[in-house]
Amino acid sequence: MTGLKCANCGYEIDSSNSIFGHPLTCPRCQHPLAANAPPSLAPTSAPDMNDTLAPNVPALMGRPGAYAFLSPAIGDELGWLGSYRVLELLGQGGMGLVFRADDMQLQRPVALKVMRPEVASDQQSRQRFLREARSMAALKSDYIVTIHQVGQDKDMPYLAMEFLRGEPLDRWLELHPRPALKDATRMGLEIARGLAAAHKLGLIHRDIKPANIWLEEPGGRVKILDFGLARAAHDNARLTQTGLIIGTPAYMAPEQAEGTEVDARCDLFSLGCVLYELLAGEPAFQGGSTVAILKAVALKEPKPLREVNASVPIPLAGLVPQLLAKEPNDRPASAQAVAEALEAFIHDPNVDLGASGFLHTGAHGTPRKKGRPARRRVPLVSLVALLALIVVAGLLGRQYLQSRPGPNAGPTVRQPRPAIAQGVTDEQILLGMTGPFSGNAKAIGHELKVGIETYLNQVNEHGGVNGRKVKLIALDDKYDPATALANIKSLDREHKVFGFIGNVGTPTAELTLPYASQRDMLFFGAFTGTDKLRQSPPERVVFNYRASYEDETAAIIRYLILVKKLRPEQIAVFYQDDGYGKSGLKGVEKALRHMSLDAD
Numbered sequence: 001m002t003g004l005k006c007a008n009c010g011y012e013i014d015s016s017n018s019i020f021g022h023p024l025t026c027p028r029c030q031h032p033l034a035a036n037a038p039p040s041l042a043p044t045s046a047p048d049m050n051d052t053l054a055p056n057v058p059a060l061m062g063r064p065g066a067y068a069f070l071s072p073a074i075g076d077e078l079g080w081l082g083s084y085r086v087l088e089l090l091g092q093g094g095m096g097l098v099f100r101a102d103d104m105q106l107q108r109p110v111a112l113k114v115m116r117p118e119v120a121s122d123q124q125s126r127q128r129f130l131r132e133a134r135s136m137a138a139l140k141s142d143y144i145v146t147i148h149q150v151g152q153d154k155d156m157p158y159l160a161m162e163f164l165r166g167e168p169l170d171r172w173l174e175l176h177p178r179p180a181l182k183d184a185t186r187m188g189l190e191i192a193r194g195l196a197a198a199h200k201l202g203l204i205h206r207d208i209k210p211a212n213i214w215l216e217e218p219g220g221r222v223k224i225l226d227f228g229l230a231r232a233a234h235d236n237a238r239l240t241q242t243g244l245i246i247g248t249p250a251y252m253a254p255e256q257a258e259g260t261e262v263d264a265r266c267d268l269f270s271l272g273c274v275l276y277e278l279l280a281g282e283p284a285f286q287g288g289s290t291v292a293i294l295k296a297v298a299l300k301e302p303k304p305l306r307e308v309n310a311s312v313p314i315p316l317a318g319l320v321p322q323l324l325a326k327e328p329n330d331r332p333a334s335a336q337a338v339a340e341a342l343e344a345f346i347h348d349p350n351v352d353l354g355a356s357g358f359l360h361t362g363a364h365g366t367p368r369k370k371g372r373p374a375r376r377r378v379p380l381v382s383l384v385a386l387l388a389l390i391v392v393a394g395l396l397g398r399q400y401l402q403s404r405p406g407p408n409a410g411p412t413v414r415q416p417r418p419a420i421a422q423g424v425t426d427e428q429i430l431l432g433m434t435g436p437f438s439g440n441a442k443a444i445g446h447e448l449k450v451g452i453e454t455y456l457n458q459v460n461e462h463g464g465v466n467g468r469k470v471k472l473i474a475l476d477d478k479y480d481p482a483t484a485l486a487n488i489k490s491l492d493r494e495h496k497v498f499g500f501i502g503n504v505g506t507p508t509a510e511l512t513l514p515y516a517s518q519r520d521m522l523f524f525g526a527f528t529g530t531d532k533l534r535q536s537p538p539e540r541v542v543f544n545y546r547a548s549y550e551d552e553t554a555a556i557i558r559y560l561i562l563v564k565k566l567r568p569e570q571i572a573v574f575y576q577d578d579g580y581g582k583s584g585l586k587g588v589e590k591a592l593r594h595m596s597l598d599a600d
Contacts, residue, residue, distance in 0.1 A: 069117055069156045082153040084112050084160065093226070095119060095129075100163065103148070109163040110148060114156055126157050133159040135203050136227050143194030144224045145214065166217040168225075169274075170210035178281030181311060182353040183220065185346055187213070188275040190222035192339035195271065199264040199335050203227070206262065208270035209251040210277065249293040250283050254326050257294050265328040268335060272323025279316070280308040284324060298326070304461050313351045316342075318454030333437060333476075340443060341450050423498030428469045431456075432491030433502040434512065436479040441504055448502050449474050473497060477508060484508035488515050499523065506580070549580055553587030554594075561595065568597050 070079025070086055078086045084101040090111060091098045096119070101112040119125050130150060136159070137147035146162040169187070173179075179187075191213060198205060205212075205227055214223040249257065253269035256262050276284040284302040287293040302324065305317040319341055325331045332338050345351050423430035433452065435445035453472055460469045473495050477484035484503075491497045492515075499522030503509050516523040560566045573588055575581035 069114065069120075069154065081112065081114065081156065081158055082151060084110065084158075086112060101160070103160060106148075110160040111145075111163050112158055112160055114158045117156070120156055126152070126155070129157045132203070132227060133157070135201060138201060139197055139203070141194050141197035143190045143222050144197060164214055164216055164223060166215045166220075168211050169213035169215055172215050173210060173277070178309065179278055180354055180356055181279070181313075181316075182346075182356045184275070184278035185316060185342055185353055186356075187215075187220070187222055187278060188271065189339055189342040189346065191224065191271055191274065192335045192342060194222065194224040195264075195267050195335035196339055198224075198227075199267070204262065204264050205267050205270075206256065207248060207251075208267055208274060209248045210274060211248075213274065249290050249297065250285050252294075252297060253328070254298045255328060257297060263328065264335065265331050268323050268331050268338060269325075269328075271335070271338065272320055272331075275323065276302060276305065276320050279305055279312050279320065282308065306461075311354075313345065313353070314458055315348075315351060315450065315454045316345050318457040319345075319450065321457055322453060337437070337446055340446055344447060344450075421498055422492075422496050424468070426468070428471050429465060430495065430497040431470060431472050431499055431501045432488070432495060432497035433472055433474040433500065434477045434484045434487035434491070434508070435474065435502055435504050437474070437476040439478040439480075441479040444504050445476075445479075448504060452502050472501070474502075479505060479508065481507045481511045485511040485515060488512045492519060492521065548587075549583040550587035550590060553584040554591040555587075557588055557591035558595070561591075561597075568592060 067079055067086075070081055073079045078088065078099070080086060081101070083103065083105045085104055086099045086101045088100045089097065090100050096113050096115045099112045099114065101110050102108070103110050115126065115129055120129075130152070133147065133150040136144075137150055139147075145164065147159055148162065149160040151158060191208070195205065195208070205224065207226065208224070212224065212226045214225050215221070216223055251270045251273040253262065253266035256266045256269075273284045280303070285293055285296040285300065287296050301321075305312045305320055306314070319332075319338070322330070322332055323338065332341070346353065433449065435448055436442050437445045437449065449472075456470045456472055459465065464470060473491060475487040475491065477487050485508075488500065488511075491500065500512070500516055501524040503512060503523075513523055557571065560571055561568065573585065575585050
């Protein structure tokens with residue numbers, strides 16, 4: 001190769017390191033050099049650029065001068081980019097290259113991501129890269145790689161990231177194809193938290209997959225990498241070309257594969273794919289070619305998790321299919337909602353996730369002590385869902401039996417069964433729910449919804465109710481009674497549901513239950529203890545699984561006196577001065593009188 005010699009200090013520079021005709025500067029004395037030197041300058045030798053590549057990484061361009069965008073090396077480094085001393089290539093993708101480098105100003109190692117020259121030559125691509133890199137730099141999350149600096153050097157955009165110790169999830173899975181349930185759930189939680197932080201700023205990743213999930217040493221904490229395909233949710237600029245799919249097929253949401261507009265819920269689908277692979281030990285969607293995989297994503301459902309791994313708890317097995325829903329509207333509302341659900345599973349004493357497989361769990365938990373296994377109780381939400389399905393099955397049973405052919409009947413053409421009620425078709429039963437999925441009571445609403453959907457998914461996996469799948473339509477009422485009533489009316493008149501299941505709080509129930517009673521529609525699980533909802537005789541369409549406030553406090557008093565052996569004078573009662581509090585106080589008096597004790 002030909003080179004240049006600095007006229008000021010005599011240092012020899014490889015002329016192939018000039019960029020797009022821009023002048024070079026001597027790295028030793030900073031004296032300017034002409035990029036197109038006259039032939040009279042003496043040529044010097046330089047090592048082939050391919051010799052400087054990191055082990056097991058192929059040549060980038062397949063030609064000498066592959067790192068032409070770098071300023072020339074002074075020592076054994078690959079070259080320089082701004083104030084960064086570039087040491088070795090760590091990886092590469094369709095959009096950019098990642099190097100290990102030293103930040104010479106702050107004296108720390110960094111991972112330096114640089115756009116590929118052929119991509120950086122387009123001004124619009126450079127601007128988009130810098131805009132999105134700056135959005136990433138604004139992210140503050142323990143579960144997203146930290147961006148130290150975003151900049152350009154000789155029209156080459158770059159970003160400097162924290163240098164991480166550990167390995168990517170795809171490589172880790174080669175040795176741990178089915179990690180411990182506790183680790184899999186924790187990884188899913190941390191990915192969801194990272195996505196929630198990105199989505200809060202309007203940034204969509206669009207390429208969540210094991211290769212873009214880093215497990216940091218020593219405890220395996222998640223760091224989301226490579227927002228190279230990310231874009232702002234409000235950015236309508238298309239990054240695709242005709243026939244080109246942006247993303248990774250096996251982890252790509254159907255709407256993304258179709259090339260239509262996407263929102264943050266496409267990341268939730270990808271998260272579902274990763275979580276399924278962690279729990280099942282195999283990808284959710286497989287095929288012998290890209291086309292086969294895309295067809296599977298669009299048309300097929302993955303094997304039920306508990307058929308692949310029976311140790312997956314039912315609530316967790318129910319969440320993953322929601323993430324993998326083909327329609328974005330059928331997925332959870334947000335990454336934050338997914339994070340809250342996963343966190344609830346981790347801390348639920350009734351969900352046994354076992355011990356962590358990491359030697360150093362740090363803040364992620366310690367292995368469970370050996371001894372008696374924890375007892376499992378059936379969640380209350382599952383019981384109300386079971387009750388609902390028993391009643392529904394009873395109403396549909398006679399019609400189902402009448403529609404079945406006799407034992408000696410010959411082959412017949414299957415005719416659709418006529419609908420016997422609103423919301424019931426030949427294939428499915430629609431149930432409606434209104435609850436607080438935002439606002440101060442959102443945690444209760446999400447837990448109730450996840451519990452109901454989990455049980456319904458379990459029922460559907462085993463054939464549904466009389467051959468019909470049960471589908472839940474849930475609307476957010478923000479714990480506002482007027483909104484709850486509007487939701488109930490919408491579920492009845494527009495969505496045409498068969499009945500209602502699940503409710504949070506007395507204020508909403510006081511408006512919604514009378515409507516259901518007037519319409520003679522089933523209402524399961526009012527989730528309130530007020531006496532106003534307990535009529536004598538009982539309302540025939542209302543199934544309430546919670547005791548009244550009076551009965552609850554009476555049970556508490558009996559427990560304290562009969563089991564804990566407290567004297568009545570040792571019990572202090574605090575109550576709010578309203579209908580709820582007075583109802584509870586009646587329970588105290590009721591229990592004391594029942595035990596022939598002074599209730600004054």
